[in-house]
Amino acid sequence: MSQPAPLLEVTDLALSFSNGSGPRIQAVDGASLTVYPEQTVAVVGESGCGKSVTAMSMMGLVPMPPARTDRGTMMFDSSSGRVDLLKLDRATLRRVRGGEIAMIFQEPMTSLNPVLTIGDQILEAVRLHRGLRGSEAESVAIEALTEVGIRDPERGLRSYPHEYSGGMRQRAMIAMAPERPWSRGRAGRRRLRDVRREGGGVRRDIAPVPQALAPVHAGAARLHSLA
Secondary structure (H helix, E strand, C coil): CCCCCCCEEEEEEEEEECCCCCCCEEEEEEEEEEECCCEEEEEECCCCCCHHHHHHHHCCCCCCCCEEEEEEEEEEEECCEEEEHHHCCHHHHHHHECCCECCCCCCHHHCCCCCCCHHHHHHHHHHHHHCCCHHHHHHHHHHHHHHCCCCCHHHHHHCCHHHCCHHHHHHHHHHHCCCCCCCCHHHHHHHHHHHHHHCCCCCCEECCCCCCCCCHHHHCCEEEECC
């Protein structure tokens, strides 16, 4: 049985930051990784090696300038075909980001808007990426919270981030991620159990950036080390 095409393939990524009148700071130099469908890939390395910058560049969240992509490609299997995430215009990147690829931050309290309800923030993603409105959009949001193990999801939609625990906030961020095919076979059901137990997981592919190496061996299919 042949291996499926990769969902994400990063090749020889190099990214640097301006340093005023001094030499540029090389944040990432030669990073490569591949993520296949239904696979968990862990990116590991010492502090400052470029793990977070690599992940954020996939989402177009690294400000340019002061950052600059010196070389490399990030080929993503989008709904419209394989695209280089580094070369997408802002409108296309906005459509892909959140709709087909998403990031779940380690500390969601800094990512969730404290003055908007959880429902407002999930519904924004549903309206933007799925084109739904009104009761249809709310039903999708309720289903998303239910899938990630939030009890009483109707009430959860009306709650503010500070009313959620840390684990619940992470689950809310997961609920905003692209379509979650939890019901697609044994792997999907297993991943749903993991989400409910630990508050982790994403749609169909994962590239976690761990702070500790020990738990990675049990949960990742492959490791990518950034020196």
